[in-house]
Amino acid sequence: MAVTQADIDRAATLAALSFSEEEARRLVEEFKRVLSWIDKLREVDTEGVEPLTYVHQKGIMFREDETRPCPPRDDALRNAPQHTGEFFVAPRVRRS
Template identity: 45%
Template sequence: MAITRKEVDHVADLARLELTNEQSEKLTTEMNDILKAMDKLRQLDTEGVSSDTHVLNLSGAFREDEVKPSLAREKALANAPKHNQESFVVPKVI
């Protein structure tokens, strides 16, 4: 499946991007190069390869939750610009 110049221009229009003719041509070529690379990857035999395989042999990434002593609430709030004796007070973000 190849990406056409018309499709690139249509998506650019939807994204409200103003592309020059050169930019449209370059983007069309780059998108098609990406699709060719994906087709090449699709040819690889991945039978028997676990979906969670990683290039690094990580083990024990997760640990058991255990309760440990932490910073006292009064100490944590001591340098806060605003607090309500229980938690930090921050401006509302909408």
């Protein structure tokens, strides 16, 4: 699979990232290198090898859910860098 500048531009747009032309050029080369490693892995003969579904024999150890009281609203808001009324204010992370 070939990686192009257009692929990097599209991924950057979807992830709300921006790159300089030099960074984007380097990313194209890095993605090509990673994809070549994946192609190399596809060449490995895995006949008779069981798929690995989880690295630990026992699986995930779950714990019981425990309800705990929430801190008072005023305490939580007092620790917030910015709030309006009863709500936290957070900076915009995605451009419109």
